[in-house]
Amino acid sequence: MIEAFFEGLLLVLQWKAFAFMLLGILLGFWVGLLPGLGGTTTLALMLPFIYAMQPIEGFAFLLGMHAVVATTGDITSVLFGVPGEGTTAATILDGHAMAKQGEAGRALGAVLASSLVGAIVGAVALALAVPVVRPLVLSFGSPELFMIAIVGLAFIASLSAEGARGMLRGFLAGGLGLLVATVGQDPQAGVARFTFDSLYLWGGLDLVPVLVGIFAIPEIIDLAVRGTSIAGELPAGRLSKGAFEGVKDTFRHFWLTIRCSLIGTFIGIMPGIGGAVSQWLAYGHAAQSARTPEERKRFGQGDVRGVLGPGAANNSKEGGALIPTVAFGVPGSSSMAILLGGFFLMGLVPGPDMLTKHLTVTFSMVWTIVLANVITVAACFLFLNHLARLTSVRGQLLIPVILVLIFVGSYTSNSHYGDILVMFVFGAVGYLMVIGGWPRAPFVLGLVLGKIAENYLYISVARYEAAWLTRPIVLVLLALAVGVVLYPLIQSRRARSRKAQHA
Amino acid sequence: MHNRASLILGVAIMICSGWAVYAASGWPWKAALFPMVIGIPVFCMAAAEVAWVLLGKNPAARAMDFQISSDLPGGLVIRRTLLAAAWMLGFFAVIVLVGFPVAVPLFVFLYLRLQGREGWLFSAIFSAIVWALFYAIFKWLLNLPFPAGWLF
Numbered sequence: 001m002i003e004a005f006f007e008g009l010l011l012v013l014q015w016k017a018f019a020f021m022l023l024g025i026l027l028g029f030w031v032g033l034l035p036g037l038g039g040t041t042t043l044a045l046m047l048p049f050i051y052a053m054q055p056i057e058g059f060a061f062l063l064g065m066h067a068v069v070a071t072t073g074d075i076t077s078v079l080f081g082v083p084g085e086g087t088t089a090a091t092i093l094d095g096h097a098m099a100k101q102g103e104a105g106r107a108l109g110a111v112l113a114s115s116l117v118g119a120i121v122g123a124v125a126l127a128l129a130v131p132v133v134r135p136l137v138l139s140f141g142s143p144e145l146f147m148i149a150i151v152g153l154a155f156i157a158s159l160s161a162e163g164a165r166g167m168l169r170g171f172l173a174g175g176l177g178l179l180v181a182t183v184g185q186d187p188q189a190g191v192a193r194f195t196f197d198s199l200y201l202w203g204g205l206d207l208v209p210v211l212v213g214i215f216a217i218p219e220i221i222d223l224a225v226r227g228t229s230i231a232g233e234l235p236a237g238r239l240s241k242g243a244f245e246g247v248k249d250t251f252r253h254f255w256l257t258i259r260c261s262l263i264g265t266f267i268g269i270m271p272g273i274g275g276a277v278s279q280w281l282a283y284g285h286a287a288q289s290a291r292t293p294e295e296r297k298r299f300g301q302g303d304v305r306g307v308l309g310p311g312a313a314n315n316s317k318e319g320g321a322l323i324p325t326v327a328f329g330v331p332g333s334s335s336m337a338i339l340l341g342g343f344f345l346m347g348l349v350p351g352p353d354m355l356t357k358h359l360t361v362t363f364s365m366v367w368t369i370v371l372a373n374v375i376t377v378a379a380c381f382l383f384l385n386h387l388a389r390l391t392s393v394r395g396q397l398l399i400p401v402i403l404v405l406i407f408v409g410s411y412t413s414n415s416h417y418g419d420i421l422v423m424f425v426f427g428a429v430g431y432l433m434v435i436g437g438w439p440r441a442p443f444v445l446g447l448v449l450g451k452i453a454e455n456y457l458y459i460s461v462a463r464y465e466a467a468w469l470t471r472p473i474v475l476v477l478l479a480l481a482v483g484v485v486l487y488p489l490i491q492s493r494r495a496r497s498r499k500a501q502h503a
Numbered sequence: 504m505h506n507r508a509s510l511i512l513g514v515a516i517m518i519c520s521g522w523a524v525y526a527a528s529g530w531p532w533k534a535a536l537f538p539m540v541i542g543i544p545v546f547c548m549a550a551a552e553v554a555w556v557l558l559g560k561n562p563a564a565r566a567m568d569f570q571i572s573s574d575l576p577g578g579l580v581i582r583r584t585l586l587a588a589a590w591m592l593g594f595f596a597v598i599v600l601v602g603f604p605v606a607v608p609l610f611v612f613l614y615l616r617l618q619g620r621e622g623w624l625f626s627a628i629f630s631a632i633v634w635a636l637f638y639a640i641f642k643w644l645l646n647l648p649f650p651a652g653w654l655f
Contacts, residue, residue: 030640034640165555168548168551168552168555169509169552171548172513172516172545172548172552175520175541175544175545175548176516176519176520176545178537178541178545179519179520179523179538179541179542179545182537182538182541186530186533186534188533188534189530189531189533189534191530191531191534193526193527193530193538194523194526217591218571220587220591221584221587222571222572224584224586224587224590225571225572225575225579225580225584225587226572226575227583301570394619396615396618396619396620396621397619397629399587399614400610400611400614400615400619400633401611401633403590403591403594403610403614404607404610404611404633404637407594407595407598408603408607408637408641411603411649412641412647415647415648417595417598417599420595424591424592424595429512432508432511432512433508433512434570434571435508435571436506436508436509436511436512437509438509438512453537454536454537457536457537457540458533458537461536
């Protein structure tokens with residue numbers, strides 16, 4: 001096993017495999033930076049090119065590209081408040097807030113360092129967990145997976161705003177997200193739901209235009225209203241400083257980073273839940289780590305922990321998602337489904353063979369994830385000062401460029417003008433939410449989870465009727481959801497009584 | 504402003520969720536299950552939010568999210584917001600009329616000249632650079648399809 005582990009490294013370091021990995025990293029780097037252009041789409045576009053490659057080279061190319069997309073996507077999220085990737089939207093909340101306070105360097109340092117830690121944790125999990133994870137995955141049926149979705153939503157809805165009314169708005173936003181996810185042809189009966197007789201809506205709403213609209217439009221309007229640069233009137237010298245402080249933040253909150261990496265890995269392992277969910281759960285967990293309600297108020301205003309959590313989780317999920325893909329041939333996400341196609345193109349069959357006969361190939365994947373992230377993070381640190389200085393560029397120059405990127409990014413989802421209209425509609429919704437003090441995170445999580453949750457709920461009801469509610473893991477997860485909802489209320493009541501005692 | 508936005512959102516969600524539940528009542532249970540399970544509580548929560556706004560009770564409910572800048576006069580904020588929205592809608596209209604490859608440099612140039620009050624030469628060079636990057640990345644490298652506009 002140890003031998004295969006190091007043999008995997010040597011195979012990746014062979015010049016041809018290494019060169020393909022670098023090419024993949026270069027592609028992934030730009031795909032991550034550009035809003036809208038997804039890592040999954042690019043993976044599909046690049047799949048035909050691996051025909052002529054050896055398995056190690058093919059995986060070095062594909063995984064090298066895919067492993068860095070979330071890392072560079074975080075950069076766009078932090079600097080411009082536009083999600084570089086669907087999986088990097090959560091970084092906007094605190095990362096962009098930090099950039100606006102002139103701490104872009106620190107936010108970038110934190111997000112890159114946590115991304116690297118996350119990627120390593122995910123890769124280590126992939127190396128260690130393959131024999132252990134089988135019973136875990138098999139013990140989770142549709143009822144349990146539905147409950148994970150509910151716990152996730154309860155988690156973020158209860159923590160994303162202050163007080164009972166804030167919680168109501170959090171759940172309302174989450175519910176709205178779930179409801180919006182039902183647009184399109186339903187998978188069970190084939191009924192066209194809320195499609196207004198439009199063929200465009202039959203396939204449901206694509207995540208990219210919705211995310212771009214709900215996050216980018218309010219930020220652009222705010223930038224236009226302020227009439228300054230992203231970092232406002234702050235002196236340019238401060239902007240690029242603090243990158244090392246961001247790295248130190250990662251180690252200052254090291255256990256939080258590790259815990260969020262593990263959340264990402266766990267969600268990655270669970271088939272069908274996907275990477276877009278893990279970032280929000282990690283964000284919710286980071287917010288929950290605040291000891292007092294006052295401390296929690298800083299989240300959304302530029303708390304570095306709100307950057308570390310999602311940064312770590314959206315990278316660690318790759319290693320996690322590879323576990324069921326490699327070990328059982330069950331892809332954990334759409335990108336893993338495409339990668340599964342890559343296995344077959346290169347003549348490999350996922351399953352027990354990958355843990356015995358082709359163990360070196362499996363370990364080469366582990367090394368590719370680690371090396372690709374190390375190289376990307378190192379390259380990003382070289383340009384960090386220049387990247388951070390983008391926040392001091394006048395808004396009047398940035399706005400047309402960002403608008404071009406978000407319009408093209410949204411349009412490329414389905415190559416349909418409807419994508420841009422969807423972006424406008426959800427831009428208006430996002431703007432009203434920001435003005436009204438509603439949290440946007442639960443809405444996005446609801447939207448991401450909607451289709452998965454509906455599918456699992458339907459299977460649970462059809463298969464077990466009401467009895468699915470009595471399954472032991474379901475009950476545990478239900479108790480967890482209730483606990484998650486009650487925790488902030490208990491915490492604020494305790495803080496109030498403590499204050500009263502002191503007074 | 505804060506309460507008005509909440510009221511608009513609350514009422515809009517009530518209408519949407521109410522309509523969703525009504526529409527779902529005519530579908531087979533397989534298709535109606537999820538919209539019903541979600542739509543009914545969403546309607547009730549939206550009604551509670553609307554009642555909260557109308558009753559005038561406004562306890563602290565700050566979201567863990569970014570706050571719009573509030574240090575400018577209200578009239579100026581509204582004017583600039585409407586102007587930004589108009590530029591975005593205008594860009595969309597130009598895309599539909601002449602297609603992306605022409606609309607991108609045209610929009611960037613007009614924005615820089617009219618909104619940014621930049622000089623002719625700077626606006627022209629900047630627009631050309633944006634167009635070249637757009638063309639190199641999206642057209643040449645990624646070969647993404649951009650249809651022609653309605654006019655040409």
